[in-house]
């Protein structure tokens with residue numbers, strides 16, 4: 195599997211608190227079957243000056259553990275707009291990971307996302323299931339129709355953020371509003387990866403067997419290759435009979 199959203203970098207945001215924890219996270223990732231991670235610290239004004247050194251120190255550990263790291267960043271939409279000529283994209287591709295503040299998905303926000311696309315970026319919105327609600331679905335559909343992508347959090351599907359977020363994650367998935375599932379891991383305990391758990395969850399609850407492969411691997415590979423091919427699924431849950439007989 196390939197994780198496209200992870201706070202593995204030490205001492206730059208609320209992610210790994212020291213190199214020991216980063217190593218623990220890398221070992222955990224490897225154990226779950228994650229071979230590639232795009233490191234996505236939160237953008238701050240001091241990040242650029244630290245990036246190279248901070249990336250090198252975890253890259254060294256990751257290589258020892260057999261995990262490949264790529265550079266990336268998680269931007270607040272406003273920061274992405276202000277940095278638009280100098281964005282740290284995901285793995286050097288055209289894809290940029292953007293979080294939108296929780297609350298109403300206003301019209302001007304959609305315009306800002308569009309402005310970013312006009313600069314030549316492919317926009318991936320991080321964790322919409324935790325930022326928005328049912329009433330925002332029509333706006334999310336409009337964004338998707340503008341070829342904006344959505345990255346949902348693995349932990350959301352397995353109940354880490356509560357029942358409401360879990361149900362909303364399922365709704366977004368079933369309506370074709372989920373292109374990637376990533377960890378958004380921040381540590382090696384409460385906010386870990388959950389990719390293995392979500393893979394099992396998708397396989398036992400949803401009809402399409404290829405769903406987990408597309409959402410946890412194939413679409414992420416398109417980022418690494420800077421390919422425009424991002425697959426999208428509308429899906430539905432298995433019924434009781436199908437679940438009982440593991441069809």
Ligand SMILES: [Fe+2]
Pocket residue numbers: 199201268320378
């Ligand atoms: Fe994040």
